[in-house]
Amino acid sequence: MSKFELPDLPYAYDALEPHMSSRTLEFHHDKHHQAYVDNTNALLEKSDLKGQDLEDIVVKSHNKNQALFNNAAQHFNHTQFWRWMSPKGGGAIPGKLEKALTAKFKSLEDFKKTFKDTGVGQFGSGWVWLMWKGGGLDVISTPNGENPLVHGGRPLLGCDVWEHSYYLDYQNRRAAYLDAFLENLVDWEAVAAGFEKCG
Ligand code: FE2
Numbered sequence: 345m346s347k348f349e350l351p352d353l354p355y356a357y358d359a360l361e362p363h364m365s366s367r368t369l370e371f372h373h374d375k376h377h378q379a380y381v382d383n384t385n386a387l388l389e390k391s392d393l394k395g396q397d398l399e400d401i402v403v404k405s406h407n408k409n410q411a412l413f414n415n416a417a418q419h420f421n422h423t424q425f426w427r428w429m430s431p432k433g434g435g436a437i438p439g440k441l442e443k444a445l446t447a448k449f450k451s452l453e454d455f456k457k458t459f460k461d462t463g464v465g466q467f468g469s470g471w472v473w474l475m476w477k478g479g480g481l482d483v484i485s486t487p488n489g490e491n492p493l494v495h496g497g498r499p500l501l502g503c504d505v506w507e508h509s510y511y512l513d514y515q516n517r518r519a520a521y522l523d524a525f526l527e528n529l530v531d532w533e534a535v536a537a538g539f540e541k542c543g
Pocket of ligand 1: 372422
């Protein structure tokens, strides 16, 4: 049978410095994400969802098998999260996505402020998302491992605001971490590629 595996980071551990340190990525990817993968595989042994696609497991375990949901959703979230960042992150947002963001949020600055404020406002562990839902863009935050899939949306960009994602580099300054994420780490080409598949 097939088991889920920890995907390699799409860049070197030190590739996102100084905005995200190699120490953070070593712990976050090798320890935290690995644990979500291992727990998902172990919990699937006792679940009739074994063998299904990861997205189906996430949606079907929600509110039914909390332990499996937590771990499978976090495996999904982190797999996307690594791909939404790049050593060449930040910079210009591709035109079509920029237009859609401007239409929804009035300006790119207002979009980034909304994303940042929503992430700062998430109490405790969780994520902040740009998602596609009902034919439009929206920004939401979710607690713990929850994500747009269980809210009828498609995640276009997510930022991990668990302390394990930023505490070594920013201590308690989540706002500074979100600024660095938006200005220096986001691979807007990857976000735009996801956006192209919607609508
Ligand atoms: Fe994380």
